[in-house]
Amino acid sequence: MNKRSISGYLEQDERGDTRLKTREKPKLPLPQPPPPNPLAHVREPKVRFSIADDNSQAIQHSGGSAYTVPAGSSASEMVVRKFHDALARSPDTAVAVAAIKALTSVIERSTATTMMGLEKELKDAASSLERCNETAISLKAGCQLFLRYITRTSALEMENFEAAKARIIERGNYFAETSVRARANIAEVGARFIRPGSMLLVHGHSRVVLALLRKAVAQGIQFSVVITEGRPDETGLTMAQALDNMRVPTIAILDSAVAYALEAFRVDMVLVGAEGVVENGGVINKLGTFQAALAASCHNIPFYVAAESYKFARLYPLGQRDLPIERKHVDFGPLMPRNTHIENPSRDYTPPKYISLLFTDLGVLTPAAVSDELIQLYL
Amino acid sequence: MPQQVQGDIEALCRKFRRRQIEGSLNTARATAELLRSLITRKGHPDATSLLSDVRIWGTQLQAAKPLELAVGNIVRRVLHMIREECQNEEKEEVATAKVAALSEKEKITGLLSRAFRQPPPRSASLHNLLDLQHDAAATAVPDGPAEQAVAAPSQHAPDSQDVAQSGAQRRRGGHWEGKASIIDQLNELVGELRDIDSNIALHAVEHIHANESILTFGMSDTVLAFLLEAAKKRDFQVVVAEGAPRYGGQELARKLAQAGLHTTAIPDAAIFAMMARVNKVLVGAHALLANGGVMTGVGSHLVALAAKRHAVPFVVLVGLHKLSPLFPHDPSVSFNDFKSPSDVMDFSMVAEVLDAEESTAGVSGEQLYVHAPNPVFDYVPPELISLFVTDTGGYTPSYVYRLLAEYYSREDYTLSKELLDTIIR
Numbered sequence: 079m080n081k082r083s084i085s086g087y088l089e090q091d092e093r094g095d096t097r098l099k100t101r102e103k104p105k106l107p108l109p110q111p112p113p114p115n116p117l118a119h120v121r122e123p124k125v126r127f128s129i130a131d132d133n134s135q136a137i138q139h140s141g142g143s144a145y146t147v148p149a150g151s152s153a154s155e156m157v158v159r160k161f162h163d164a165l166a167r168s169p170d171t172a173v174a175v176a177a178i179k180a181l182t183s184v185i186e187r188s189t190a191t192t193m194m195g196l197e198k199e200l201k202d203a204a205s206s207l208e209r210c211n212e213t214a215i216s217l218k219a220g221c222q223l224f225l226r227y228i229t230r231t232s233a234l235e236m237e238n239f240e241a242a243k244a245r246i247i248e249r250g251n252y253f254a255e256t257s258v259r260a261r262a263n264i265a266e267v268g269a270r271f272i273r274p275g276s277m278l279l280v281h282g283h284s285r286v287v288l289a290l291l292r293k294a295v296a297q298g299i300q301f302s303v304v305i306t307e308g309r310p311d312e313t314g315l316t317m318a319q320a321l322d323n324m325r326v327p328t329i330a331i332l333d334s335a336v337a338y339a340l341e342a343f344r345v346d347m348v349l350v351g352a353e354g355v356v357e358n359g360g361v362i363n364k365l366g367t368f369q370a371a372l373a374a375s376c377h378n379i380p381f382y383v384a385a386e387s388y389k390f391a392r393l394y395p396l397g398q399r400d401l402p403i404e405r406k407h408v409d410f411g412p413l414m415p416r417n418t419h420i421e422n423p424s425r426d427y428t429p430p431k432y433i434s435l436l437f438t439d440l441g442v443l444t445p446a447a448v449s450d451e452l453i454q455l456y457l
Numbered sequence: 458m459p460q461q462v463q464g465d466i467e468a469l470c471r472k473f474r475r476r477q478i479e480g481s482l483n484t485a486r487a488t489a490e491l492l493r494s495l496i497t498r499k500g501h502p503d504a505t506s507l508l509s510d511v512r513i514w515g516t517q518l519q520a521a522k523p524l525e526l527a528v529g530n531i532v533r534r535v536l537h538m539i540r541e542e543c544q545n546e547e548k549e550e551v552a553t554a555k556v557a558a559l560s561e562k563e564k565i566t567g568l569l570s571r572a573f574r575q576p577p578p579r580s581a582s583l584h585n586l587l588d589l590q591h592d593a594a595a596t597a598v599p600d601g602p603a604e605q606a607v608a609a610p611s612q613h614a615p616d617s618q619d620v621a622q623s624g625a626q627r628r629r630g631g632h633w634e635g636k637a638s639i640i641d642q643l644n645e646l647v648g649e650l651r652d653i654d655s656n657i658a659l660h661a662v663e664h665i666h667a668n669e670s671i672l673t674f675g676m677s678d679t680v681l682a683f684l685l686e687a688a689k690k691r692d693f694q695v696v697v698a699e700g701a702p703r704y705g706g707q708e709l710a711r712k713l714a715q716a717g718l719h720t721t722a723i724p725d726a727a728i729f730a731m732m733a734r735v736n737k738v739l740v741g742a743h744a745l746l747a748n749g750g751v752m753t754g755v756g757s758h759l760v761a762l763a764a765k766r767h768a769v770p771f772v773v774l775v776g777l778h779k780l781s782p783l784f785p786h787d788p789s790v791s792f793n794d795f796k797s798p799s800d801v802m803d804f805s806m807v808a809e810v811l812d813a814e815e816s817t818a819g820v821s822g823e824q825l826y827v828h829a830p831n832p833v834f835d836y837v838p839p840e841l842i843s844l845f846v847t848d849t850g851g852y853t854p855s856y857v858y859r860l861l862a863e864y865y866s867r868e869d870y871t872l873s874k875e876l877l878d879t880i881i882r
Contacts, residue, residue, distance in 0.1 A: 270784075270787055434748075435748060435784075441867060441870075443858065444855055444857075444858055446855040446858070447858045447859075450858075
């Protein structure tokens, strides 16, 4: 038995029963990943997997769809198409927003006459959405949030099904604005943490972080940024370009120079975005976030995360192995020996103890407060 | 009447500025008492006008003493009371309307289930993410601090969003009816502030055990009351560090010795050496900040680090009037106060330095300076603090965010954009 498949987590289902849910194996067209010892598998092809990844970045959506479209029933195709449409419409659309838009369109076309029926249809649609990219945490979190919202609405307003349905559709369509609002809120609360003359280290590209920095610039705060390159997709350079447009003094460094830069450039705070915020207040984000957090904690530099609250996910990873398995192609050039096995995870998990504070649209939260919010929602 | 109100505020502001009222408890009490008298005297047609008045008064008071976060805390607490009262009224009204609308049959069947159907709380939370944002936009009111800041330069009043925000207001005979309850709550608050040290001291026996040795630093009335309360039931030793350059510790040691406690006074330099021999560190605080860190007497950070090194619990005694929703690096926290340098360096010595300066200035063309800063406060980060003992019980630093949600409304965290600007510039 694969070691990963037994690492499961407790999940509460709709009836309130708790069961141990083992993680579903990703349906990949290629063989399962090898056991941790790469020497045991000498004959591995160099590039083994190349499923697309989302990484919740705007840049990826523009050039070709990052999500695979599963073959399935027409209903599930429809919801997935809606999802892609929403993503393609604007590069600023967050994955969760697109997912909720798609789910709302399901409700609009639904023929169900009861709340239970509607919930069932939605659940199917959500699972087919999640199948597009099993590794996208923000997608999962968005679907979960919306489903939970439906359950709560049906519990609150049982009197009239049509009214409840209309209300849900209205709220769902409104969600995109919610997301923009959330970003503005985060920018407001977070920008106050940037003191004049300070030096920030930013890892990778994040719309929230960019909004926050833009806000600080608009407030007339002068600061400089150290930006990591963000290999292998060079998202850091996109960020650097945006910062350059804002005329913020920026230093670009290699990803491996984080620890060096924290000390050498006298960095005052580290600021990152997040793809997902998990139940214990830890974050899942672009690869390299964890090591930046470790380095920051060694240097006693505050480590801040900016994330919208709809990225709060009901996951409880205990370590890096508990993240959804996902691999991307990376080219190391012709010098790469044939038998050397390549691992290229695209995200990592940063435990809460390395995070000073989270800037969210619910306010500035300590990692402990994230659990509190999630418990309030799902209990 | 308005002149009189303004006069009273000015009088208190003057006292604040002249440092005639010192210490966070005294300032908190003065603020609460003034607000109580102002709210009682001035007529308000509805909650909104009361909110905006309190906000303006509070901003003036806080501006007179920006260092004393307790002023803002009390103001926020009063604002929170008003908001809660408003909400309760709305809730009641909705409930009565609903019951009236129900048919006889429904009245019989659905009462129990209706009782559990509480409307969601108004503060932003994950579970009302969709509702909240929607309601805010439906009324087309620029809500939240983001828009507020964007509009700030041209904004005529900081409370324009408030006016529309608190929704349904009732005007009954020109007076808001919830006011009586607010005044009751204010009376309670004043009473709470009066007994705050004794309420904290109530927890003493839970934290101090027989034959323990307790280290404390400088002078704090709260710590004194706490130790004296514990001494009624327990036999223990107290090690007091003198707390240079104000030497409050010497005063504390004297008071403890007079009360018959086994007291040891040590110089600050001996703290690290003594730390291995004590069971607990107890200190007071000036302010409890939103991240769980504290502003406290200068030198406490050293004590906290020494305690960490020896794994000795570092316990902070703090009344909840000191709980502030601001973060330590917030621009509206003007963090430190500086006292006369004579404590650090005798004026006769300063004179010598100045003489030397004069004689060498002509020669080298450079000025010799001795800086003798004498700061009042230290910031102790949350990771060095084991526990807060407050008037309502013990909390860990990671729980502070819950306390904030309990005592303040998020809308009030920033009292006023203008105040903020005056402090930054």
